[in-house]
Amino acid sequence: MEEQQDNNQELSQDNNNQTESNQDQITVETKDSNFESRLDLGPLQEAVAAIKSEVGKLIVGQNEMIEFLIISILTNGHSLIEGVPGVAKTITAKLLAKTMDIGFSRIQFTPDLMPSDILGTSIFNIKTNEFEYKKGPIFSNLILIDEINRAPAKTQAALFEVMAERQITMDGTKYEMQPPFLVFATQNPIEQEGTYRLPEAQLDRFLFKIDVDYPNLEDEIQILIENHERQDQFDFNSVKPVLSAQQITHYQELVKQVIVESHLLNYIAAIVHNTRTNANLFLGASPRASIAILNASKANAAINGRDFVTPDDIKRCARAILKHRLVLTPEREMEAFTVDKVIDQILETIEIPR
Secondary structure (H helix, E strand, O other): OHHHHHHHHHHHHHHHHHHHHHHHHHHHHHHHHHHHOOOOOHHHHHHHHHHHHHHOOOOOOOHHHHHHHHHHHHOOOEEEEEEOOOOOHHHHHHHHHHOEEOOEEEEEOOOOOOHHHHHEEEEEEOOOOEEEEEEOOOOOOEEEEEOHHHOOHHHHHOOHHHHHHOEEEEOOEEEEOOOOOEEEEEEOOOOOOOOOOOOHHHHOOEEEEEEEOOOOHHHHHHHHHHHHHOOOOOOHHHOOOOEEHHHHHHHHHHHHOOEOOHHHHHHHHHHHHHHHHOOOEEEOOOHHHHHHHHHHHHHHHHHOOOOEOOHHHHHHHHHHHHOOOOEEOHHHHHOOOOHHHHHHHHHHHOOOOO
């Protein structure tokens, strides 16, 4: 009888162990299923690869500029592209526009350009005895402003409302821009004659300031080879659209769902706060910069196939977001100090969250 009781106890114990094992297995399966239900970023990555492939038909190198412009599109942000003449700033922006099946408008800024040349104007209709509003070239989806610092302050100020609020107000009537609405602007940092410096309020409306440098030796050789093979012909029609307006809007909403841990939010806030208390800076970054770093980091993670943000995403985007928002003190400017050095010091000083 005692042996039978012992056997029953052992059998009962085995059943309990088996039950616990099954429960553990169920828990693991539940966690795995939760992991698998995260964002499906495959189509987004394929779209980004397709855009790069189409632009790469005519552009050699400039990978960072192209990636930052794609991030701009995914975060619904504007970008300022700065570089010396001849480094394919304007052509790259035009080709990128051709990869998307959306409206495109190019505006060449000149010293005699008026706000009405951009926004449109009201014209009196003799037949109806009423004023009719004729929309300007700003009414499109992707606006390329070439040499934005060539136009005077009153023309630059015409962009304030439309860049910040995606609308313009004309004769007391509000006109909304159709999404997506993005502004890509170029400027030459070398020439100063006949140019007008952009005010800080307008610079702050740009998500990125993208510095475009000269190509390296290998890229330069490849540029010459391809130009020789094309016989100096530039066929823009060879670039085909790969994204529609609806897909862009969908991917913009998808990027917003990328996960950001609370300690990374604190990290972003610490970086921006440091710019306001830094002894080397006369002007720090605004809360708009904090939001820009957050959104751009999400997009950077998404195009790399991750549904969560890492400190590296933040550090990569922070430089292009902060450099045009910070102003050095006069003493530092006299010492030939640069904003890039200050940003690097800030990123090295603040502890990276683990």
